[in-house]
Amino acid sequence: MAFKGKSKNASHLENLTLTVNEKILRECHNLYTEDKIGLISIAGDIDIHLLAPRKKITVLLIGNHSAGKSSFINWYVEEHIQRTGVAIETQGFTIVTSGRKRESLTGNATLHLYPHLEPLQNKPGVMDYVTTEITTSKQKKFNLVTFIDTPGLVDGDMKYPFDVNESILWLGKQIADRVFVFFDPIGQALCKRTLNIVEQLSEDHAEIMKFYLSKADEAGHESDRQRVMMQIVQELCKRPNLNRTGFDMPTIYIPSMGKTSKCVNQIEDVCKEIDKTINTTIQNTLNKLEKDCTDISTKIDTLIEEDNAACSYNLRAKGKGFMYASVGSILPLLLFGNFLAIALPKESLEAALGVTGAEALAKYTVSVTRYFTAFLQRG
Structure with a gap:
């Protein structure tokens, strides 16, 4: 009894610390998943298949190796979760999310936590390189965000133990609410593998993609940065799916206390983009909740009408x-x-x-x- 009391108190305290957005997403999720009286259970009884909305948004980070993807995650979380460096540090997919305690999960445990990732099992070798890092950080809006850090992409003879292109494309098309593409200015921004993946994603999901020139403070003088950006934009414009109006590529870098730079740092715009995605996801979740309730109500009304018609027919037949x-x-x-x-x-x-x-x-x-x-x- 004492244990149950402590559990209830902990749950109550946790609810008190939740933000409004967290409460909305959590309540919507519970409306779907509650046992016997949840929308999924009710819909299943009338042959309607529903999926519960996720409690967090998913941000997929793509870029060549050493583009600053892991460094950005560490900065956003304000913890050293991901290894960073010039070498290829991220060789698989790392899911970074918030939780009650610090944990590291492997592929199978990750599937228990994220069952919607199960189709990855159909891609040979991928699950051996999928890990999850759970941290207790509550910085910024991290409690509403799940980051997926992808392998650093390179050209040439580099071989991956799985089909990295196909895996990233699947995550971008099926899982991600937002895709951040990081181009670094140190000669790797024009990696063909990165550009090919970005072009394929842009065919049907251009609206969720955002491009950033990372490590902008390492590009030298302003003229050097402008030249790098022009080269990247020219290369992108050569590809039909990426040649569109309103193209924007803010310059970002990880701020350092002991280092100053004259380069404009728009990294806060990335945070604003995440906030915007959270708000959009909440609206979409509420719209989906309304639509699913309407579909269930309509189906129930239809079944009632069919049952009444069947009863009338049976009564006439008996007569x-x-x-x-x-x-x-x-x-x-x-x-x-x-x-x-x-x-x-x-x-x-x-x-x-x-x-x-x-x-x-x-x-x-x-x-x-x-x-x-x-x-x-x-x-």
Whole structure:
């Protein structure tokens, strides 16, 4: 009992610390997943398949190796979660999310936490390189964000232990609410593998993609940065799916206490983009909740109408059956009356039915006798 009391108190304290956005997403999720009375359970009873909305948005980070993806996650979380460096530090997919305690999960445990990632099992070798890092950080809006750090992309003879292109494309198309593409200015920004993946994602999901020139403070003077950006933009514009109006590529870098730079740092715009995505996701979740409730209500009304129509049909069928049974029972009675009229003496019939009754019986059974005799003769 004491344990249950502590658990309830901890849950109550946790609810008090939740933001409004967290409460909305959590309550919407619970409306779907609650046992027996949740929307998923109700919809399943009437053959409607629903998926529960996620409690957090998912941000996918793409870029060549040493583009600053892991460094950005560490800066946003304000903890050293991901290894950083010039070498290829991230060789697989790392999911970074917030939780009650610090944990590191491998592929199978990750699938238990994120069942919507199960299709990755169909891609050979991927699950051996999927890990999850859970941290207790509550910095910025991290409690509403899940980052997916992807392997650093390189050209040439570099071989990956799985189909990295196909895996990133699947995550971008099926899982991510927002895709951040980091281009670094140190000669790797024009990595063809990165550009190919970005172009394929842009075919149908251009609206969720944002481009950033990372490590902008390492690009030298302003003229050097402008030249790098022009080269990147020119390369992107060569590809039809990326050549669109309103193209924007803010310059960002990780701020350092002991280092100053004249380069404009727009890293806060990345945070604003995440905040915007959270608000959009909440609106979409509420819209989906309304639509799913309407679909369930409409289906229930349709089933009720069909049931009422079936009941009316059954009632009419029973009425017809009763009528046919009543009509069918007359013939045996007539045959029985005909038998009495023939088999019993006239005096007995008059004694039992009276003279009038006996005459009426004889009158009405004559036709039956005639038809029955004709039937026997034909047979």
